Amino acid sequence: MKYSETINSLIRKGLNEVNHSINGHLPLSIRREILQTINEPCVIGKISISCALKVYPIWNDFFKNDTEIIGLIKQSEKFLLGQINEKELLGNAEHLEVFVQDYNKEDNIMVMFAGMTDVHAAYDVLTSGGMEECVSDEEALQNPDTWDTAFIASLAYNGGAVALDAINHDRNKEFWNWYLTDCIRIAFFNDKLPYPPTTSIVSAKYFSGNNIKEYRTQPNIWKENAECRSRMNDIKGILVKIMDITHWTKSDFYFYHVGTASYTQVFYYKGNELVKFNLDINISMYLSRKVEN
Template identity: 25%
Template sequence: MKDELKDLLNKAKNEVNNHPKGQLILPLRKKIYSLMGEHSEDSEGRVLRTDGYLRRLQLSVLCVNYVLPIWNNVMLDDNTPNTLLKSINDYLSGDKDWDSLWELQNDFWAVLDSYMCDDNDYGTSIYVGHCSINAVMVALNDEDLGEDDENLLDEDLDPYTWDTAFYSSLAYSESEQYDEKTKILKKREFWLWYLDKAIPKAMQI
């Protein structure tokens, strides 16, 4: 891991520990994504499998797996997030093509929307569903490394554009069983895991 990324991770940990809501803000995450390696596309605009792409994808998958038990404990009859993770591996191995993988996540969007409209209480498991969809989108397109306004935070964006990590942080911390103080502690716990464990593991690729 390059010194520049190590320094940024230390800065990010300080940010999380001192942020009043325990958050790792979007501008810092985008800087981390950029330092994880190159993003490149072919002549048709399809992402190339650079080390940077593979690391960011691994990070996204790690985030899904970290909160996947929340889904599995609630959605006993729906194994779709697990299926999507397997489909990402199939895509990387060449057993599934781009269009088929895109269709899988697109179909799951409709299922999640239907869950959100029925009368059942699924807790934060819906966030896990969105995590798994986002991981597929990273497999298809890589993370969004665009140069946004550095003052732009996740809360300023349309939820449909949130990244896997942010959805995972919500799944981990926003349970209605938690009071506000506990939610902040859980959010900080997630982001410190993300910085201390997930990113170094993803960088091993």
């Protein structure tokens, strides 16, 4: 299929959604609509491979002088060109998927997502990159088995956070703007995909050495610790009382770490409008101590 005005219109729709979204997210429904409109296995495969190349420097920065994952990316491109068979690519992808999943740990989750992007790109070129029609945006976010290659790449690019309320919004917006512009155009118009140079590039440096940026980590001890659950219920009771007084329709409470610092945030809803509730510093410190203790 040629790069049509219909595709252009969907890209504009996607850019409008991303740039007006609080978290810079491109919904699955729009991603699916774009790929279904393209409906060309070779172009869709190149989009997935471009996503893999976008986050490959994160993997290579962790595994210096990597040959296996970059080899899988090159094999995926060769498969699109009819230069290797399905059995060869599938066997290598399955082998590397097991290897990458071994890094599904909190400290390495960004690296794991980068590696899984490459593996999923290989699967995409084998299956023509189809998406499940019946899966909604909300269901997809809750089920990692439904995550598409571009979404996994976005998780790697913004630091490895899984929940949309915990991601780096600026990096997420940057990724989806790239996806809707450069990535899709490369897939349509470039015969040669943009393999990274042998030297370190910005995407890798952003997460390495002295340039490392700390992201939110969500403590989950409350799931296993009875005392912590009790304290969380105390906090819930406080918020319920506030809601009764203020007539909020709903309240969200977030507690997270960035490096060694702890943070609490409370949001409330006035009808359908989400509003941040600016806690007094003493209350914020009190709630943080409640959770940490």
